[in-house]
Amino acid sequence: MRKLVLYTLAAGVISAAFAPASALAQPAKPAAKPTATVANPAASAPLAALFNAYWEEQAKLFPLGATAQGDNRYNDQLPNDQTRAFRARLRAFYQQYQAQLRKTDRKTLSANDQVSYDIFDYEMQIRLDGLQLNSWMMPFAQFYSLPNSLVQLGAGTGAQPFKTVQDYDNWLARASQFPVWADSAISNFRRGLKAGVVLPKPLVLKMVPQLQAQVTEDATKSLFYGPINKLPASFSEADKTRLTAAYRQAILTQLAPAYQRLATFLQTDYLPQARTSAGIGAVPGGAEMYRYGVHQMTTTDRTPDAIYQTGLAEVKRIRSEMEAVKNQVGYQGDLAAFFTYLNSDPKFTPYKTPDDVLGAFRTIQARVTPNLPKLFGRAPKTPFEIRQTEAFRAATASAEYMRGAADGSRPGIFYVPILDATKFNTTSGMESLFLHEAIPGHHYQLSLQQENTSQPKFRRFASYSAFSEGWALYCESLGPELGLYADPYQKIGALGDDIHRAIRLVVDVGLHAKGMSREEAIKYMMDNEPISEQGATAEIERYMSWPGQALSYKTGALKLRELRARYEKQLGKKFDLRAFHDEILAGGSMPLAVLEKRLDAWAASVK
Structure with missing residues (x-):
């Protein structure tokens, strides 16, 4: 339902972004007096040097992250993060920088540097803890996937630039390294089969068609051929001819065969041995993996059981508010019947085309914009755009935000998957969705963070789910203050979104720590919110693939x-x-x- 898109490459979490331009480049009306932290003149030079050295080194380790952030120095690289040697290199890297940090006397630092110290120390420790787990035996799933991310980059619509001949050659070099990555991923999946650390069957069934979609014998039909269809007119005829031939060859001899190998392996070898259990607790070391996921995603020391109890209490509270709205609109049946009514009455599906849906979101933006200065003294300069999710990934995608470039050269994009516009339901929480994924949710938070050049880069590009998703969910509660939720059906949509996040606390812990089955989790979700079986299934399978992440939203918003x-x-x-x-x-x-x-x-x- 809601997703801030993050590409994960080994222990490096990086945000992605796409292109074109649009509104909200202008700051909001300034506050009466400065309210936010500014550059501290007493900042520690040695600490700044440490942070800068770390950032430079991690950009080499995680070049996809560098690309996403507009650092194009490593656009030709795709390191094989699937090897034991790479993990050992990461371990030494984090240990080295944590040790150097701890030589600094925190008490002597400025207030802002103390915050930087605390964040950096936390970051090094959480990454070191993660490297002790066997999660590398499950290299990717249907929801987070380097193979999927690579398609977005190589299609020419993502963070990978395709403006110069060198850009085109950079992609060829990067793509040429994918087959080795794919073969190493297969090797790690095989290690997982031997150790019993395997993915659930329903997830594997979703992964196979994602991979098969990139297999073709006609290079011109591949999404990876997109940049050739848009070769700049300024390129020489010789370069156009060379690049066209090289892209055809890369697609047919490197990329398509690698995707085919992955798909065949998962279908033939892996699927028969994939597990029937839903939760990570069922695999060897799974309980430890889940405790780590909970800590990493909530950034708290709360126990799974305490989070589960919070979820039950929140579901009860929000259900009572939904009952009140049901009564307000005069619906006579119970809440379950009301949910069915919301999902089935034709008046809630008025759209005919994807443009109709996107236009409705633009209307919401127009209503929100005049009210923003009442709640914010600062607004981002980064452009913003609303766009339909690409067809190749729409079936498994959630509505999502992809951050723009820090220099404004790429806008932040609010992506909306529209499989069938005639079935897009207005009561799904369109207003709350916009507040969360777009403005002032992820777009304000991520853009202002990146634009703050007074902070070290590891803070400008940091992403802690409990903060980012917590902020976005908190923004949903600002609807009345931003001129929204006057329509009770949009209010019920907002409550549906709120209870959705409360349900996540119950089902995520239930799946991974309490033996709840996939089917039981789907039923619990459908019993407590207006969601289709297809939607509930996609959500539950998302939580199955990413233990703990779903806990971050409510945890952060409640804080x-x-x-x-x-x-x-x-x-x-x-x-x-x-x-x-x-x-x-x-x-x-x-x-x-x-x-x-x-x-x-x-x-x-x-x-």
Whole structure:
């Protein structure tokens, strides 16, 4: 349902982005006085040098991340992160930088440098902890996949630039390294089969067609041929001829065969031995993997059982609010019948074309825009665009945001999968979806973070799901303050989105730590929110593939709500909501404990 798109390459988590341009490049009306953290003149030079050295070295280790962030120095590289040697290199890398950091006396640092110290130390430790797990035996799944990400890059619509002859040659070099990666991934899948660390069958069934879609005997029909269809007119005829031949050869002799090998292996060798259980707790070391996933994705030390109980309480609370809206619109049946009505009445599916759906979202943007200065003193300069999800991945995609380039050369993109416009339901929470994925959710948070050049790069491009997704879910609650949810059916959609995240706390822990089956999880979701069986199945299978990630949304949003209530009470008339929001966004994404400490200091300074 909601997704901030992240490409994962080994231990490096990186955001992706796409192209064209559009609205909201202008800052909102400035606040009456500065409210956000600015560059600290007393910043530690040795610490800055350490952070800079780390950033330069990690860009070489994770060149896809560099590409996504507009650093084009390594656009020809695709390291094989599937090897034991690469994992050992990562371990030494993180240990080295953590040791160097801890030589610094934290007490001597400025307030902003102390925040940077805490984030960096947390980051090194969480990555080192992750390298101790056997998750490398499951190299990818249907929801996170280098093979899928590579298609987006190579199609010419992603972060990989195709403007110069060198750009085209860079992609050829990068693509030539994919077959080795694919063969190593197969080897790791085989290791997993021997160790019992395998993916669930339903996920493998989704992966095979994703891979087969890239297999072709006609290079011109491949998505990877896209850049050739858009060869710049400025290229010489000799370069056009050479590149056309080289791309055909790369598709037919490197890329298509590699995708075929992956698909054949998964279909023939892996699927028969894939597990029937849904949760990660069923594999050897699975309980430890889940504890790690919970900690990594929530950035807290909360136990799975405590999170499960929070989920049950939130589901109960939101159901009562849904009952109130049901009564408001005069529906006579129970909540389950009301859900069926919302999913089936033709008046809730008024659209005929994808452009109709995209136009409806643009209308929401137009309603939100005039109200933004009431809640924010700063707005991003990065352009913003609404776009339909590409057909090749729409069937398994969620609505999602892909961050733009820090220099504004690529906009942030709000992607909407529209398989059939005539079935796109207006009560699915269109207004809350826009607030979450687009403005002011992910677009404000990620763009302002990247644009803040006073921060070290590891903070400008950091992504902690509990912060990023927590912020986006918190933004959904701002609907009334931004001029939305006046229509009770949009309100029920927003409540549906809210309960969806509460349900995640129940089913994610249920699947991975309490023995809940895939079918039981799907039923629980359908019993408690207006969602189709197809939609619920896609969601549950997403949680099966990414243990713990679904916990981040509610965890982060509840923390932000808690902090807002705390400061409203503490500061009384001195509480400025715009200043509160600006302060949250000024520091960028960080672990929740670091955020709380930072905001407590801000509130004390206001008081």
